[in-house]
Amino acid sequence: MSAPDFNLLITLDVLLNEGSVARAAKRLRLSPSAMSRALARLRETTGDPLLVRAGRGLVPTPRALELRERVSQLVQEVEAVLRPAEQPDLMHLERTFTLRTSEGFVENFGAALIALVAAQAPGVCLRFVHKPDKDSTSLRDGTVDLETGVVGKAASPELRTQGLFRDRFIGAVRLGHPLGDDAITLARYAAGSHISVSRRGLQTGQIDEALEPLGLKRRIATIVGGFSMALALARGSDLIASVPERHTANLRTGMHSFELPLSVEEFTVAMLWHPRLDADPVHRWLRGCLREVCGQAANGAL
Template sequence: MDSLDLNLLRALDALLTEGSVTGAARRLGLSSSAMSRTLARLRSATGDPLLVRAGRGLVPTPRAVALRDRVHELAHEVRVVLTPQNDRLDAATLEQTFVIRANEGFIGLFCAPLVAAVAEAAPHVSLRFAPKPIKDAEPLRAGLVDLEIGVLGDFAPEVRTHLLFRDRFLGVVRDGHPLLEATITPERYVAYKHVVVSRKGAFTGPVDEALEKLGFRRQIVAVVPGFPDALRIARQSNLIALVPRSCFDIGLMGGDPLIQGLVSFQLPVPTPEIAISAMWHPRTDADPAHRWLRETVISVCLTAFPRHRE
């Protein structure tokens, strides 16, 4: 393999197509003498004369005739493999299934508009949403997941990312909750019981760390797996729920019945922002179809949540 010269394949294709050294030289932009030297190399490499004199012209040998179509196909395949991919993509003709891994919060907020956008632009594309029980880069690395949505971690330094939006937690209570009767201070905030969301069943988080610095501790009486569950409990009780601003704001804008009867408020202690990003493996970075998927997800998030992009 070290001695192979793919330029010889291109030259052989030109010689067998043109049937003359002059014609092949013109096709490849070479001089006739350079083309003659290349023919000599081809004869040595194949062990066959390939083109032989017949009067004033050249005629192919039987082996050359047998190779002509195959050589033409191989030369075309080599050009395809060694030529940069065309970045233009016709989404309307794309036939592919993409797997997006995200938590139920993102799926609940963006699944419907994302599916609608994809269906309109690419009717032959399917989306499969996969659960995200833990942060793990192996599905991306193994090609089992095309795009992951969530908080960027340090578990996969090679992963490509794009910020979708920034989020922050809000407190949520039922309309008429006694907490709303006066300024919400840390002391009044911890005076009521709480419901929190955790896939891992954790009872504490950044809010509790901030409260602890001030000498306060809230009483958590329920841990649920999803934000919709926390919102339902808050609407039917005096428990205080903690949900992302995106979850509440988009539900409010969309008239989601889940939000009806609920009021949000700023937490009385500072908590870090949450950066929600799209993540993908470098192997798909230059793929036109995957780029289209990323751009579609980014556009849907920006349209649905423009104020939280930066």
């Protein structure tokens, strides 16, 4: 059995409303002969003449009258499905979004994002989950709605991404640290005791790669899995934490921050989501909230 031609539903709906092949053809921008052929197909498909001549016009058969309301409703439902999604009523929206971010991102941007969302959509709940790696499975399987981070090679190529802000590494030490007494030279920086930040527990990273051509090497005193832990340790010791500037702006309050005395490449913090949510108006609104919060954040001036 061949698949039904659903375009015939629209043709039938117009024919039953107009009661005229000529008027139906004009409404659908078809020639009268094309509309006559469509009516012939409808008669063959339904097994009923549908419209029969009465004087100079056409009148519907009992079967056509029976179908008229159902066909009209089906056409309206199809049009609603294919119509672009309407803007949601945010004040009455109830929905929970799961965001996969680093702890530092939540600590620096989370409060402002929650406040903005609550002001516009009080029924929306944000669930923040830990980001132990860059695996994209949770975005693909729908357990995570939105993710933030530096887009790496491990990210799935089908994901949508949009940059939120550019960031750079700076140094941070406790107030009263010896590095705060004078100009921070490359030699003084490298000679200190450092905290390495690595989710995988690696001892060296981007900063060490920048020091190597200069013939210098940091002394790594400890390795931690996140920037907030690094800053907590630096705040209570003479250790040096090298952290992203904007990403840690709130966390460095009450500490001495300084520009690194070497060139380290900047990077982009982005948000990532699965294509199936790209056109969802509520998800699009949430992405706008995140862009606004990150755009309004302080520039991280030292």
